[in-house]
Amino acid sequence: MMRRRLFWKLFLAFWLANTLTFLVGAGAFMLNDLRGDTPALRSLLATELQLLQRYGEQAGRQLLEVLPQPPDVQVGLYDSQGRLLAGRAVSVARFEQALSDRDGRPLVLRASVATTIGEPPRPRGMGPLFTGTLMSALFALLCSLYLTRPLAWLREAMGQVAQGRFEVRVKPRLGKRRDEIVELAEDCDRMAGQLKALVQAQQNLLHDISHELRSPLTRMHAAIGLMRQQPDRLDMLERVERESRRMDDLIEQLLTLARAQSRQGDDFASLDVVELLAQIVEDARFEAGMKQCQVCLQAQGTFITHGHEELLYRAFENIIRNAVRYTAAGTEVLVEAALAPGGQWLQVSVSDHGPGVEPARLQRIFEPFDRGTDNDGDGFGLGLAIAQRAVALHGGSITALAAASGGLRVRIELPQANPG
Structure with a gap:
């Protein structure tokens, strides 16, 4: 409608x-x-008037006698007493002008148009x-x-998207058309593709969450069953407590991931990223000392940005702790912070001496629950996913590269806070 x-x-x-x-x-x-105003009549009258005023009556009479007039045109030259001097007699004048020729004689020029001589023109x-x-x-x-047909196609496509059919596309139906409607169709197609990827990611996330929660629940049920059979098995209480803490950690990380994806800036404030990195590195050195490795920070000055302190703290902490976890014993995790050319961006890189990541997996490590070949570890594969969402929320970017030392290098770029 x-x-x-x-x-x-x-x-x-x-x-x-x-x-x-x-x-x-x-x-x-x-x-x-x-x-009675036609192009032929206007041209003839203009020529006649010009001849009478420049060359006199004789020149005007010769023009009307020599020049053939169209059958539907009547032009007559009269003297002051109304006698026809040259041209055709005009019964009903549509044009009449009194004038004087070059010698001062008074004349009257009359004209009209008719389909038949003497008859008025018919419409x-x-x-x-x-x-x-x-x-x-x-x-x-x-x-x-x-204009309306492409809009109808867009409306039909959006209806299909609303029903969950995200594979629909509008641009191919527009052919070689190039205008703003095509750009709108491209945006709608891009939106449908992003919605499809988002829904698929949410489904995968729910599947991974259910899998991660099922494992500790299964172990807790087994421990409770053993306790019922053997009430003196107090070690099962420790197992239940450990699994409950693991579930609590998982839920806390999921909440952090959801907060990083919410894209809300209500809790944003100005903060110094270099000072934040110094606090995280100081805390990470204790964990690194347990495996006889070091964490070194190379940064100077300050860098003020506008962001969420808790999310940025979690992001950098997850990256640095991940590097400490995988770096080889006796090596160093290097955290570098430097201003990019222009001074509007801060580049932070975290490099380790671990086994590294295959080039094909460098982008997938930022996906939730991606742990690569380390499926038996204590983590959930949410640390780097939280870091990516948090950095993106602040308008920055995060990438994973192969470090020169043979391990992994994670590079983060954050924009400076606007002066206003």
Whole structure:
């Protein structure tokens, strides 16, 4: 119904504009005919007046006698007493002008147009008027269809997307058309693709969450069953407590991931990223000392950005702790922070001496629950996913590269806070 209303609005607007334009032009043309004003008559009168004023009566009489007049044109030259001097007798004058020739003699120039000599001009038929109206209607129809048909396709595609069919695309139906509607169709197709990827990611996330929760629950149920059979097995209580803490950690990380994806800036404030890194490195050195490795920070000055302190702390902490976890014993985890050229961005890189990551997996390590070949570890594969979402929330970027030392290098870029 909406498409039809838009179609008829456009159709009537185009048709009315074209019809009015045609009627104005046709009306002016028909009015000239009714007044006896034609191009042939105007040209003959202009020439006659010019000859009379420059060369006198004799030149004007010769023009009317020598120059053949069109059959529907009547031009006559009269003296002051009304006697015909040259040309044709004009019964009903549509044009009459009194003038004096070069010698000062008074003359009268009369003219008219008629289909038959002595008869007044007859108006033209209504055929051209109907033809012009129909042609304007056809033009309005084509213009309206040209504008509303792609909108109908977009509406149909959005209806299918609303029903969960994200594979629908509109741009291929538009052919070689190049205008703003095509750009709108590209945006709609891109939106459908992103919605499909988002829904698929959410489904995968729910599947992974259920899998991660099922494992500790299964172990807890087994421990409870053993306790019922053997009440003196107090070690099962420790097992239940350990699994409950593991589930609590998982839920806390999921909440952090959801908060990083919410894209809300209500809790944003100005903070010093270099000072934040110094706190995290200081805490990470204790964990690194247990495996006889070091964490070194190379940064100078301050860098103020506008962000969420807790999310940024979790992001950098997850990256640095991940590097400490995988770096080889006796090696160093290097955290570097430096201003990019221009001073508007801060580049932070964290490099380790671990086994590294295959080039094909460098992008997948930021996906939730991706732990690579380390499926038996204590982590859930959410640390780097939280870091990526948190950095993206602050308008930055995060990438994983192969470090020169043979391990993994994670590079983060954050923008400076706006002065306003």
